Amino acid sequence: MTSQPPIAPRHPITREFHGRSFVDDYEWLRDKESPETIAYLEAENSYTEAQTAGISELTEAIYSEIKSRIKETDMSVPQRAGDYWYYGRTIEGKDYGLSCRIPVAQDQDPWVAPVIPENGEIPGEEVLLDLNELAEGQEFFSLGASSVTTSGRFLAYSVDTTGDERFDLRIKDLQTGQLLDDKLSGIFYGATWAGEEHLFYQRVDEAWRPDTIWRHRIGTDPAEDVCVFHEEDEHFFTGIGSTRGEKYLIIEAASKITSETRVLDTSDPEGEFRLLWPRQAGVEYAIDHAVVAGQDRWLVTHNLTGPNFEVGECAVEGQLPALDELNVLIAHDEHTRIEGVDTFQNQIVAAYRRGAIGRLAVMVLPEDGYGTFQELEFDEELYTAGSLGNPEWDAPVIRISYGSFTTPARLYDYHVATGEFTLLKEQEVLGGYDPHDYVAHRLWATAEDGAQIPVSVVHRADLDLSQPNPTVLYGYGSYESSTDPGFSVSRLSVMDRGMIFAVAHVRGGGEMGRGWYDEGKQLSKMNTFTDFVAVADDLINRGLSSPEMMVAEGGSAGGMLMGVVANLAGDRFAGIQAIVPFVDPLTSMLKPELPLTVTEWDEWGDPFHDHEVYDYMASYAPYENIEAKQYPDILAITSLNDTRVLYVEPAKWIAKLRETAIGGTFLLKTEMSAGHGGVSGRYARWHQTAFEYAWTLDTATAGRKS
Template sequence: MKFPSAPVAPCRPVTLSAHGDERSDPYFWLRDDEREDPEVLAYLHAENDYTAAVMAPQKPLMRQLYREMRRRQPSEESSLPWTLRGYVYQRHYDKGAEFARYTRHPLAAPQDSVTFFDGDERAGEAEYYELAGFEISPDNRYLLVSEDWQGRREYQLQVCDLTTGQWLTDTLPRCGGDPLWDRQSQGFYYTRLHPDTLQPQQLYWHRLGQDPAADVLLFTLKDDTFYLSLDESRSGELLFINLQSTLSSEVWWLPREPDPQPGVARCFLDAVTGHEYQLDHFADHFYLRSNQEGANFALYRCHISDNRHWETLVPPSDEVLLQQFELFTAGLMLEVRVQGLTRLRQLTLSGELRHEVKFDDPAYVCWLGFNPDPGCSLVRYGYSSLTTPTSTLALDLQSGAQTLLKRQRVRGGFCSEWYQSCRLMLTARDGAQVPVSLVWRRDCFAPEANPLLVQGYGAYGLSEEPDFSAERLSLLDRGFVIALAHVRGGEELGRHWYEQGRGHHKLNTFYDFIDVTRGLLASGWGDPQRVFAYGGSAGGLLVGAVLNMAPELYCGAIAAVPFVDVLTTMQDPSLPLTTGEYDEWGNPQRADDYFYIRQYSPYDNVSHQAYPHLLVVSALHDSQVQYWEPAKWVARLRTHCSHDALLLLAMDMHTGHGGKAGRYHYLHDVALEYAFLLRLADNPGAATEKKR
């Protein structure tokens, strides 16, 4: 079949100079901060038209994939109920609904259940809608919502009077998504965003019914290398202002009272480079998770009147990473990671171990669930594996008994026994043992014969979790083996695993992914002619770097919202996230950081070689990875690729970093990605795009 010619982006070279080094960027003109330039928009539309034309033969397959993925989801579903201040709440998905509907009723009167928020009704005909969260006022009267209609994480705050169902005139645009009520329900705390970087910059208190211009400014972030967020203490008495950078933390606190005055916030402990801590408050004590005495964190407590004397509850360990803790009247719950897998531990409030929750699956993840009442005796937690749908269980803090409360329903004849998973350790070039989680369908596997999809992320200390995906079944049922490469840059093996994939050790992330791919092929886990790579955001950077370093390994790749123009972006402090990520990637104002990033920045290292087939997925309103990065990358790849490779860009013109919203809508994107992979898996050697 003859395809139309790919769009040609005009070359208008701009020379970028730093530290005696010059780079030429022929597609710098594609950057339009306002997203209004007719030429830029026309080019992006042309890319979308080209992608649609090339993928047109796969339209029946895309429709089939969409239908089967949608069919696996229950048409109607309700969450487990939860209780908060005398009311029982529940989330529902009605038949055909994209967004959730929320109900509540008094604890003693289930017959009085009412819908207090309908997501489909709020979204209306909008191209994009996200409910970031909602907060019920302490007197149970008001609903405070954070909503986004564009995908740029600029949230609008609004308040509904639940006694009348009327929305108040209080409307606050360009806010953070984590507002909190004061304890008397007279108003709420919220953050305002910086107009350029879109990062939370200032903390205000707003009185209901008051002009926002009169809101009280309580705190201003003065160091833009930190990210500001809000949280309430477990006791409900305090508001925490969390300042977090890559390598340090600072927490301020103040009572959650109405009419707060400027200067009332108090700093628990000043930021020190290398010291990260997380703070909570319960029963007149501060509890804190800190890496002051060990990289994998320890747990301490001190009286609220004296933050200098810390009592050690859980000492640091070289083998156990302390990821999270939660406080209950009946004890402490810890989320820890041991040898790459998560476990839950129950302790007394003074630190004695009572119980440990662990599982037998070779690759799984478990996590503390939503437990809004610290006085409850049944603690909910989640569990999922590559072959087991997401489950919610309860742990009895008194007896240690565990109960399955709910398991994700997968329709369409799913049986977990049809699938198998395992966990391997593969050797990287420097001798490091890299964990890999694999899943496949038993009756489809044959050594060295299956298409192999290798996924990775490897940044920010975020672990690639081996959890269940109902969408993934569409690839497994068609013979794919899927491998999650737990490369350095995540925290799968502890804090040191992150440190070895950050800053001037970043190349380890890419080497690990390449070496894992080679190790899997050497062990017979896939057909060498049908190997694919996948990564999103910082994982898209991983894919971009790997394709420059070892393009011959892969038949094709998918890069979603990929961070590929690393060097130029990190030189621009006006962009969201840049200043807060100097410790992650490096600050190019420093020569040593500049030249290290220069080695791997995917856009800058595109060269004349045979690249694999590539689908790049992005979004015009992405505030995390600007749309022009993937657009420029695809344009440059087309001029350098030395053979007939399919290089596609799919630019969503209505959404942001998270892609399409809604229960079903996002499945269209998944169907496109899977159809791309399946097309290549069926005919890996087909020429698909002619060089000009």
């Protein structure tokens, strides 16, 4: 280990685009196979280890607290699929879980989940997969697909042992417990059954874009598999699934702004898929299948009539009406973002977002047509509710997940006929957790242009707010992704030490509808960054925190936010933590051959062909705008096998910060056997989280101590 920071050699190359030049001294770090690159990353790891030796005790203390609060031997609530109840369970001391099932008992209510003993023998239990056995001897392990045929006989599962999100799939005969000879290598996420013999899956192109859908027949050579769909447009991804009633297979091709759907009756798996509505630039739609008054209907969520989407419906058979001529079930509303519908034999669940909170409504289907939607109500100001774990088409109950910043995750059965909730399980927090010891509330900060930015704030109820407190301010703000209220065991450790946890729901996210997203992408992306700064200023002006006690945190696209904020307003923060950060976006968006680049042009803009986009991205790209000034302390964490945000981006960023900045400590930690999601195995993940929180807490409290 060393106390001296590594100094990356400079090997300048000049990038030329649209008559603009940029000299890049550290692009050589992109060569993942180079011994010089690996040596540099390992030197950075040694330096980070030395610089963080002082928080090792705090890290271990937080890790012990996380571990002590989590019920290590636990199990999920069984969910019914076909003739079985499926569930997962974990065992103390084991990194990974077990996938299990038991038969539906003939003498019990078929829709009431059985209460399964957590210790000892479980009568009739089948262990379908023991992930600990599959992960044995691997430095990294991730399960991709896990899909059982309707009869319950065959299980298709896939694993990734490097972190590059490429999976090898096997098929297990659950009657005999034997693996079939079938082996599909290097496929993408997911596997969808059609009957008992046919399996559909995805492959990727050279840019690792899922561009093809394939059909495999059990017992045949994978070399004979049939490509049933190929998406040639590099802006589009593909995906395949099935309707809940398993009557139709669905292939969707989608870019960030346009989508198109094909369907096939599962009774004819070797037939031709039928195109529903041809793609139209800027129009997105998603379909689900319902049976209404005895007729098959498509329920279609689309944005042709407005940016916040509406839900229409039509008959499955015959000539389809235009999207804007569908029978309207849920009309477009400028204040409500429709996220989709979830159909069952006798009810429909609608998911939507209003006032920065995700909401649910249920419609009971009478015999003669459609009913009306009734919104489900919950007591807390800030919460997250969703329809989760509902595989069965004819279920009379709906599984509802619920949680908040202060309420541990809950799972309910919602009885559609009576409107009653039955609590099935609440996440158990060991050690005497009391939700009344913590409070969560909503603030609103004013952006540069007057927009009102929602801010979620969580802390101990007894925290003294008459003076500034250590604060972590989290942000993401891309892809219309919403950061919803959720409970975190690990967060308790920092809040119990007097820290405020705040979330800036900045533009580019989806909390306030499609317009909130549109105002934080492409040539409006600067709003994401200035919104975050406005939230930081608001917390400081309210006296909740101070620049000496505030740490900013974000990951992936949120890591780009961290990089821009470091350049734009680093003086508001004592530290910045950036996880797998997208901090060299212009270089990446100028390389169409890289994974995701072309599809990402709809999010960031296309600097490869458009000089205006090039200049705009160049104005904020973190790596290209580092200045000779004081910076906050920065911790960047990345993974060598990440295929979404390549390790080279934070590596270059830290190298240039160290060369250019006149103040600040810059650390890079690279997981040498992991991908975009970081380390695998729950104990390693808890330890990584403990390290990150220890660094954040130490950085934020240093200002209070001084």
